[in-house]
Amino acid sequence: xxxxxxxxCSVEAVDFEKxxxxxxxxxxGTEVQAMAEIFKALGDPTRLNIILALAREELCVCDLTxxxxxxxxxxSHQLRVLRGLKLVKYRKQGKMVYYSLxxxxxxxxxxxxxxxxxx
Amino acid sequence: xxxxxxxxCSVEAVDFEKxxxxxxxxxxGTEVQAMAEIFKALGDPTRLNIILALAREELCVCDLTxxxxxxxxxxSHQLRVLRGLKLVKYRKQGKMVYYSLxxxxxxxxxxxxxxxxxx
DNA sequence: GAAACATATGAACATATATTCAGATGAAAT
DNA sequence: ATTTCATCTGAATATATGTTCATATGTTTC
Numbered sequence: 396x397x398x399x400x401x402x403x404c405s406v407e408a409v410d411f412e413k414x415x416x417x418x419x420x421x422x423x424g425t426e427v428q429a430m431a432e433i434f435k436a437l438g439d440p441t442r443l444n445i446i447l448a449l450a451r452e453e454l455c456v457c458d459l460t461x462x463x464x465x466x467x468x469x470x471s472h473q474l475r476v477l478r479g480l481k482l483v484k485y486r487k488q489g490k491m492v493y494y495s496l497x498x499x500x501x502x503x504x505x506x507x508x509x510x511x512x513x514x
Numbered sequence: 515x516x517x518x519x520x521x522x523c524s525v526e527a528v529d530f531e532k533x534x535x536x537x538x539x540x541x542x543g544t545e546v547q548a549m550a551e552i553f554k555a556l557g558d559p560t561r562l563n564i565i566l567a568l569a570r571e572e573l574c575v576c577d578l579t580x581x582x583x584x585x586x587x588x589x590s591h592q593l594r595v596l597r598g599l600k601l602v603k604y605r606k607q608g609k610m611v612y613y614s615l616x617x618x619x620x621x622x623x624x625x626x627x628x629x630x631x632x633x
Numbered sequence: 634g635a636a637a638c639a640t641a642t643g644a645a646c647a648t649a650t651a652t653t654c655a656g657a658t659g660a661a662a663t
Numbered sequence: 664a665t666t667t668c669a670t671c672t673g674a675a676t677a678t679a680t681g682t683t684c685a686t687a688t689g690t691t692t693c
Contacts, residue, residue: 409574409576409577409580410574410577413571413573413577414573414577414580414581416570416571417567417570417571417573417577417581418581420570421563421566421567421570421581422566422628426628426631426632427559427562427563427566428559429631430556430562430624430627430628430631431556431557431558431559431562432557433627433630433631434553434554434556434557434562434627435553435554435557435558436557437549437550437553437557438550438551438553438554438555438556438557439550439554439680439681440546440547440550441681441682443546443549443550443553444540444546447540447541447546448536448540451535451536451539451540452532452535452536454532454533454536455528455529455639455640456639456640456641457528457639457640458528458529458532458533458536461528461533462533462536462537462540465681465682466682466683466684467639467640467641468640468641468642468682468683468684468685469681469682469683470640471639471640471641471642472641472642472681472682473681474640474641475641475642489639489690489691490638490639490640490689490690490691491639491640491690492639492640492641498630500626500627500629500630501626501630503622503626504623504626504627504630505549507619507620507622507623507626508549508552508553508619508623509541509545509549510619511552511617511619511620511623512545512548512549512552513545558650558651560651560652574669574670575669575670575671576669576670584651584652585652585653585654586669586670586671587652587653587654587670587671587672588651588652588653589670590669590670590671590672591651591652591671591672592651593670593671594671594672606660608660608661608669609659609660609661609667609668609669609670610660610669610670611669611670611671634693635692635693636691636692636693637690637691637692637693638689638690638691638692639688639689639690639691640687640688640689640690641686641687641688641689642685642686642687642688643684643685643686643687644683644684644685644686645682645683645684645685646681646682646683646684647680647681647682647683648679648680648681648682649678649679649680649681650677650678650679650680651676651677651678651679652675652676652677652678653674653675653676653677654673654674654675654676655672655673655674655675656671656672656673656674657670657671657672657673658669658670658671658672659668659669659670659671660667660668660669660670661666661667661668661669662665662666662667662668663664663665663666663667
């Protein structure tokens with residue numbers, strides 16, 4: 396990352412020890428990036444609605460379209476994103492494709508954020 | 515929201531009862547929106563790094579600049595977003611401004627996502 | 634086999650967003 | 664008071680992103 400961060404502020408302004416200590420406690424950059432991608436996925440109302448709905452029941456694309464109030468195409472695009480992040484899984488049955496959550500942590504994540512919002 | 519979602523797919527394709535049941539269990543739209551905003555805030559690597567750092571220790575803007583490896587201006591812009599969402603609070607001491615987390619739920623949220631990433 | 638339907642995909646477009654740059658503010662030091 | 668410094672702010676820009684539209688794929692039904 397940065398090699399010369401000592402000159403970002405004047406030397407005496409930064410608590411250099413503290414910065415180094417915190418830096419070592421931070422997750423590696425790739426992990427932060429991966430976490431940010433998950434959060435970004437949940438940061439879109441359409442995708443969040445999909446996740447919230449699937450947290451209740453398995454649903455087909457058509458049902459999700461009815462729930463999220465956007466076009467089936469938009470839902471499909473967003474489901475691809477969620478699939479790519481291993482947040483949802485699917486099961487084909489004839490023409491229909493049924494989606495469900497593929498992660499046991501996500502519900503805790505959502506519950507915690509919901510608490511924050513409802514404080 | 516939608517009043518005529520019965521025609522999104524052909525009538526027999528959607529499990530209408532199921533959709534209605536799930537719809538009633540979903541949080542109200544404003545709450546979903548608020549949750550999405552929190553997730554979106556955590557979805558940017560710069561902001562996530564700020565949050566992760568502040569989860570360890572109180573830090574001034576200058577320290578955060580050194581840690582996140584972007585300009586002080588960029589940090590300041592992002593801190594404003596986090597302030598607006600009540601995710602961080604600050605304390606002035608002379609020229610310096612010290613930031614810290616302002617939410618007890620966020621650490622659980624991050625821990626859960628971290629588990630998902632490290633599975 | 635053709636038609637109807639659920640879902641997926643690619644291109645296009647319009648909007649949102651993160652950073653940089655230049656300059657403003659306010660506090661400490663000289 | 665003037666300079667220095669930490670932080671903030673607004674405008675500008677480049678990029679990312681979500682939706683729509685048109686079309687493709689695969690499955691069922693007739």
